[in-house]
Amino acid sequence: MAWFLVKRALALALTLLAASLLVFGVLEVLPGDPALLILGVNAREDTLAALRESMGLDQPALWRYLTWIGDLLRGRFADSLTYDVPVSELLLPRLAVSGPLALLSLTLAVALALPLGVLAAARRGRITDTAIMGASQIGIAVPNFWLGILLVLLFAVSLRWLPAGGFPGWDAGLGAGLAALLMPAVALALPQAAILTRVTRSAVLEVLGEDYMRTARAKGLSRGEALWRHGLRNAMIPVVTIMGLQFSFLLAGTIIIENVFNLPGVGRLVFQAISQRDLVVVRDVVVLLAATVGVVNFLVDLSYALLDPRLRHGAGAGSGRHG
């Protein structure tokens, strides 16, 4: 188990190093001069040079890369080129929006998908199953931003129950904050839930055919009890794998959804920073997102060990993604 942890941590560090090189390299070759974007078309060459110097852009690329990594390792963040404040100051309030949004939508997705998937599997071939599968097919087909716009039309413009967009800040109270996040979370969660429902259904169906399930029924457990006590836990491995993979889609989805709902989150920050060529913000946020995905995958790997004792003790420890 310890060796497994070390191996995963090393892999995570290498991934982050590769991600940092990649994002820095891409930003280097991307056309666009941050100084010209800030000062516009009437700026004189000497003014542009003065600004580039004050932003440190006149230094060689390798030096800027090493300074950046060195600063990050010491927990220091450079100033955003456009906002003129340290990236950490920009990120914290944004994380306070994107973090709860991602958690809320993940929770909603799981809360919907698990019961529906199990129900569909238990009622295989019947009308309930067909209805759930049909609904999930629609859920997969609908793009989240379009769903978001429809939700706004219904709940904000017509019914006026929820705000059309924007975020009042957590200072305005937990209720107001959650109200602002509800529609975006639902828009993000439904397509995810649709996929998870299908995965849960097929995982449970597969488990239902296993020998140990027959054994459990033979011991005298009812169908429901057998499913609950022996089936679900084994069915969870593919479900958790997909959840881990979906998490990165969820992060990508927040970039679009935050723009549709005008939420001041990390996604909108990075979108804006790319168009403003705020190299400092883009590279820090990309590395942060890569780290988040890496950590989530790490947790997924850990959860296999919790779900399946064989992986904890046997030779397969650390290597296997089953299912």
Next chain:
Amino acid sequence: MPLSPVRRPARAGAALTAAVLGALALVAAQSAPTPARAAPPDALVMGMVLEPPHLDPTAGAAGAIDEVVYANVFEGLTRIGPDGAVRPALAERWTVSDDGLTYTFHLRQGVTFHDGTAFTAADAVFSLDRARAEDSVNAQKGLFEAIAAVEARDDHTLIVRLSHPQGRFLFNLGWGDAVMVAPESAGTNTVNPIGTGPFRFGAWVQGDRVELARSDTYWGEAPALARATFRFMPDPQASLAGILSGNPDAYANFPAPEGLVTLESDPRFSVVIGSTEGETILAMNHRRPPLDDVRVRRAISHAIDRPALIDGAMFGNGTPIGSHFAPHHPAHVDLTGMYPHDPDAAKALLAEAGLGPGDLSLTLHLPPPSYARRGGEMIAAQLKAVGIDVEIIPVEWAQWLEQVFRGHDFNLSIVAHTEPLDIDIYARDDYYFGYDNPDFDAVIETLETTVDPDARAALYRKAQTILAEDAANGFLFQLPKQGVWDARLEGLWHDSPVQANDLTGVRWTD
């Protein structure tokens, strides 16, 4: 962006979605009697598309900075009013020496900055010297180029000496880039702006809004609004849903023109189409043959159908222009008749230049604003009709600045030049479209040092005519200002002579 006002990339399907949104909103409007007002009657929420990168108008070109702070938080020695005319601001009055070289400004007494320090001539000297200093990061340093020396005669008298007479000097001092700042706060104005205006800075929730509050120490008449909030909503669809649901209360420039029809028919809203300083042009790269041939440029000008373009790309809003000059300016000459839409004349001119149908193939770089993306498709079709093939290349602003503006790597591009009275860009050496005519340069040179208003107007007219005769660029239309606000609001600017949302005279009427 100095070149483009508040617009965003037109997304595929945006118009369709907005149309659906509009239709549903109409249904919603019938069931909802009055909008829930976003705020009590002494507060206003203004919607904006772009968030300012920071809040110091003397250190950046982003129009969004001025849209929040100009005339609200910061004031200059002079200011530009809603009609575009220069008015006194922190300089109560001034005298100009007969040779036009020495300006004596008498500064208003009893003016304080929001941090409590007094505004004196020493602050004015500091502000002007800072803007023209060697290490200055002022985006419009050129405004101060004529200044030779600045000194304070006493606390309330400022002397500015010029190296040559400059007809636009007082106008230049009215720009956001020339506002008065204090040495104590100049370094932190980017995040905590301290000015002398009727509103002081309250809070900035980055990514969401900037809040201003009425200043108790303002020297002039106190504004009716106690609080003003600028909310940033980059998505055009979010803006329509937002204004329909009553938050924000107003858009100085509404980003979803396809939604205006819906809003115009709704009595809860005022829709006011005004003018801006944005001349929208089809820029032609004179360095690239055959665009160096005036016959080819005239052919392109004849190929453009401006009314169709304005209907198709701008939903009917926008005034056709025949040269690089705002139609609302007193010195404007109407030159739209010089190249009427005439495909046959265009083909004949091309043939004269030795180009048959299909011989000429050009690229068209389009920056993100919808006037460019939508307009570009129509221009491409109109040029195709006279036998010119056009390849459309959509670019981001950063790419546009790098490739088109700085790199001169383009044939055609569509862009709106939003700086006021910027016809002098055609006299610049090596500007991106590469226009070069010594006669024109001479007119601009004379204009620069001419102070007499009538003589200036005559020179402006001459400059416009030369550009039109040379078909220097394809002149398309003046960009409209599409204001939408709650019908109970009054005092918002109808036109946009500078990029600003002056809230001094704004009030709720009930």
